[in-house]
Amino acid sequence: MTLTVNRPAILPALAAAAKIARGVREIRMQAIKNVLTIEATDMEHWVAFTLPAKGRLEPVQIDGQRLHDVMASLLEDEAKLELKDGALKIQCGKGRRTMATVSQEWPSVEFEPDVTVAFEAKRLIEALAFCAPHVAAPSDIAKAFISGVRLYAEKGKARAMGADGMQIALFEIGPCEEAFAATLSPTCVDLVSRMAAEQEQIEIGVNGRATEFRWSDGIVRGPRIEGDYPIALANKAAEMERADSFEIDTKELLATIRSVRALGTEDRMTKSACIKLVLDKAGSRMSAISAMGEAEQEIGVNYAGPGWTGGFAAARMERMLASFGDAVLNVQVGDHNTPMRLDAAGLEDRFGLLFGLRV
Numbered sequence: 001m002t003l004t005v006n007r008p009a010i011l012p013a014l015a016a017a018a019k020i021a022r023g024v025r026e027i028r029m030q031a032i033k034n035v036l037t038i039e040a041t042d043m044e045h046w047v048a049f050t051l052p053a054k055g056r057l058e059p060v061q062i063d064g065q066r067l068h069d070v071m072a073s074l075l076e077d078e079a080k081l082e083l084k085d086g087a088l089k090i091q092c093g094k095g096r097r098t099m100a101t102v103s104q105e106w107p108s109v110e111f112e113p114d115v116t117v118a119f120e121a122k123r124l125i126e127a128l129a130f131c132a133p134h135v136a137a138p139s140d141i142a143k144a145f146i147s148g149v150r151l152y153a154e155k156g157k158a159r160a161m162g163a164d165g166m167q168i169a170l171f172e173i174g175p176c177e178e179a180f181a182a183t184l185s186p187t188c189v190d191l192v193s194r195m196a197a198e199q200e201q202i203e204i205g206v207n208g209r210a211t212e213f214r215w216s217d218g219i220v221r222g223p224r225i226e227g228d229y230p231i232a233l234a235n236k237a238a239e240m241e242r243a244d245s246f247e248i249d250t251k252e253l254l255a256t257i258r259s260v261r262a263l264g265t266e267d268r269m270t271k272s273a274c275i276k277l278v279l280d281k282a283g284s285r286m287s288a289i290s291a292m293g294e295a296e297q298e299i300g301v302n303y304a305g306p307g308w309t310g311g312f313a314a315a316r317m318e319r320m321l322a323s324f325g326d327a328v329l330n331v332q333v334g335d336h337n338t339p340m341r342l343d344a345a346g347l348e349d350r351f352g353l354l355f356g357l358r359v
Contacts, residue, residue, distance in 0.1 A: 001082070003036065003056060003080065004054040004078060005051070005078075009051060011072055013218075014027075014064065017038050017039070018064035020191075028061050030058070036050065036052075036057065037049070038050075039106075039109070045188065047191060047218070047221070049195065049217060051217065061102040062099060074095055076092045076093035078093075086101060113207050117158070117176055118204070119158065120174070120202075121199040121215065127159075128193055130160070130350050132162055133319050134319065134323075135164060147185075148185050150229045150231070157175065161229060163229060166313060168230060168237075169350070170237070171350040172350070181206070183225035185223065185225060191220045196213070199216060200216075201215065207224075209223070237339070237341060244333050245305070246301040246303040247331070249326075249328055257275060260286055260295040261275055263290050264288035264290060265288075272315035272316060273288060273315070276288065276312075278307075279309075279333065281307070283298055284303055305333070308333050310333065316354065323350075323352065324342065324347065327344035329344050339354055339356070340354045341353055
């Protein structure tokens with residue numbers, strides 16, 4: 001039987017499935033009752049996307065990237081797919097293509113969650129966008145114990161966290177009566193953010209093996225990731241208020257960092273130039289020094305607290321500042337055992353913590 005699909009409409013799902021199946025190459029397609037389902041797995045993650053179609057297609061496994069490339073190259077919007085003689089026949093306008101299929105057992109995809117919660121899709125994706133840049137990169141020393149964006153709910157509040165051992169980004173998603181904890185791999189963050197962007201709600205299911213994100217026409221499932229997340233510290237910082245603070249435009253602070261970092265000594269752990277922030281009544285300034293020279297730049301801020309000096313990795317501070325866009329930052333400092341906290345008016349649902357270096 002022939003299946004008729006809207007070719008441009010299925011390309012995003014094919015691209016996402018092909019990306020997941022990069023290691024094993026094959027994806028699985030099936031159409032029943034005018035609904036096409038596209039599945040893919042890399043043996044750790046599993047995705048399924050459903051799209052409207054006309055007709056029926058028996059289950060077929062095929063090279064996902066090649067199918068995407070073939071469909072993208074066709075010239076008309078409407079394409080007809082037919083499984084015949086062990087091959088997938090594709091007709092689009094005056095063009096015809098034939099692709100070989102694969103015959104092998106498809107892995108089991110059963111999933112039974114222990115806990116299920118739901119959030120507004122826009123809110124969850126905004127939380128992921130804020131926290132994901134602050135997750136440890138594969139080369140970071142912190143990768144061994146912190147990996148992925150952490151979602152969790154405690155005391156009726158759901159939060160998202162990204163951390164790498166030197167910084168923490170925390171975003172309050174909203175109320176949640178069910179306690180849970182889940183970690184999204186970078187693959188899950190990318191797929192959920194791209195494929196569910198137009199949805200109203202995302203349901204999250206968690207059990208001891210995996211975490212599943214489900215919406216009206218898609219499912220993304222990733223492995224359970226264990227890690228030593230600084231949740232207690234972040235929660236404490238969320239409730240804490242410190243008097244010693246100053247306000248500054250994000251762009252101004254970014255420009256200051258970039259103007260001095262070129263002469264900063266590289267920190268061995270962070271592989272980033274070190275910069276120093278000095279706050280006192282004589283004036284506030286940012287500086288960097290190395291064997292190549294010294295740089296100092298004054299900062300025009302109104303700071304009335306006691307004298308304070310802190311050292312930071314320039315790259316991490318820039319990354320954190322970029323998460324706040326064009327906002328006017330409120331920067332709070334404390335003693336040398338307390339991280340610097342950054343938040344902004346109008347963005348009370350999120351903040352960043354930066355841990356200092358020895359100066």
